[in-house]
Amino acid sequence: MGGETALMPGVYTAQGLxxxxxxxxxxxxxxxxxxxxIRSGDALIALASSGLHTNGYALVREIMARRRWTLDTVPDxxxxxxxxxxxxxxxxxxxxxxxxxxxxxxxxxxxxxxGGIAANxxxxxxxxxxxxxxxxxxxVPPLFTTLQKAGEVDDAEMYATFNMGVGMxxxxxxxxxxxxxxxxxxxxxxxxxxxxxxxxxxxxxx
Numbered sequence: 001m002g003g004e005t006a007l008m009p010g011v012y013t014a015q016g017l018x019x020x021x022x023x024x025x026x027x028x029x030x031x032x033x034x035x036x037x038i039r040s041g042d043a044l045i046a047l048a049s050s051g052l053h054t055n056g057y058a059l060v061r062e063i064m065a066r067r068r069w070t071l072d073t074v075p076d077x078x079x080x081x082x083x084x085x086x087x088x089x090x091x092x093x094x095x096x097x098x099x100x101x102x103x104x105x106x107x108x109x110x111x112x113x114x115g116g117i118a119a120n121x122x123x124x125x126x127x128x129x130x131x132x133x134x135x136x137x138x139x140v141p142p143l144f145t146t147l148q149k150a151g152e153v154d155d156a157e158m159y160a161t162f163n164m165g166v167g168m169x170x171x172x173x174x175x176x177x178x179x180x181x182x183x184x185x186x187x188x189x190x191x192x193x194x195x196x197x198x199x200x201x202x203x204x205x206x
Contacts, residue, residue, distance in 0.1 A: 009058055033101065035108040035124035035171070042107060042197040043177030044121075044131060046138050047096060048190035049167030051088035055114045056162045060086065063151035075146045085143045093168045095187035100172065105180055108171035112163040118204040119160065121169050130200035137194040141165045171197065 012018065052060070064070070064082070071083035078085070100106040108124040121131055144165065148158050158164065168189075172180045177193050184191035 010061060031101075033106050033109055036126055037107045038124070038126055038129050038171050038197055039107070039173075040129065040197055040199040041174045042171050043174050043180070043193050044133065044195040044197065045170045045172060045177065045180055045184065046166040046192050046194045047093055047168040047170065047184060048091070048138075049112070049141075049163045049165055050091040051085055051141070051143060053090045053113070053163055053167055057086075059151065059153070059157075059161055060147060063147055063153075067150050069150075075150070077142060078146065091167055091189070093189060096184040096189045096191070097168075097170070099183050099187050100170065100180060103176075103183070105172045105176045106170060107173070110169045112166050112168060116160040116162065117164065117166055117169070122202065122204050124171070125197070125202050125204075127202050128199060129202060130198050131195060131204045132198055133195035133204065133206050135159075135206055138165060138192040166194070169194070 064073075069075070069082060071086065072081045074081050097106065097109060110121045110124050112120050117133070121133075125131060144158065144162055147153070147162075148155075153161075170180070170184075174196070181191040181193060
C-alpha cells in the first residue's frame with residue numbers, strides 16, 4: 001500500500017471534503033513487469049495522453065488566473081473552450097499493455113504522472129541502464145504549447161510538471177519496436193518510438 005500528497009492550492013479548504021477511490025488488483029508474482037528485464041538496446045515507446053490526465057492543474061489554475069481565463073475561454077488557435085481540453089478523461093492503457101504482455105514483449109511500463117516524463121521513467125530502470133529520449137519524436141498537443149506561452153513557462157518546468165502528450169512509456173525489445181507500436185495503435189493507443197535504452201549510469205537524458 002502506498003499514498004501520496006497532492007498539491008492543490010485553492011482546492012483543499014478547511015470546510016471541504018475530499019472523496020477518493022482506489023482500485024485493487026491481484027497479479028501472480030511471476031507475471032509482474034517491474035523493469036528488471038530491461039536491456040541495453042531496448043526501444044522506448046510513448047503512448048499518447050488525452051490531455052493533462054491528473055497532473056499540473058495547480059500551474060494551470062495559476063496561468064488561468066494570471067490571464068483572467070475561465071473554463072469558457074477559447075484561446076487563440078483553439079476551436080473549443082478550455083473546459084473540453086482540461087476536463088478530458090484520463091486515458092486507459094489496459095488494452096495495449098495487455099496485448100504486449102501476452103506477447104511476452106513488455107519489459108517495463110512507466111505511467112507519466114506527477115514529476116513528468118524523466119522522474120517517472122527513471123523509476124523502472126534497473127542499475128546500469130540509461131534512457132535516451134528524443135523530444136522531437138512525438139507531437140506535443142496544442143494545449144501544452146498554449147499553456148507554456150500564456151504562462152511564460154520554461155521547457156524544464158513544462159517537462160517536469162506535465163506529461164506533454166505522453167501518458168505512458170513502455171519498454172520492449174529493439175527488434176519488436178515497430179510491431180509493438182502497430183499493436184498499440186490497433187488497441188486504441190497512438191504510439192511512437194521516442195528513444196532507447198543504453199548501458200550507463202541509471203538515469204534519463206534528452
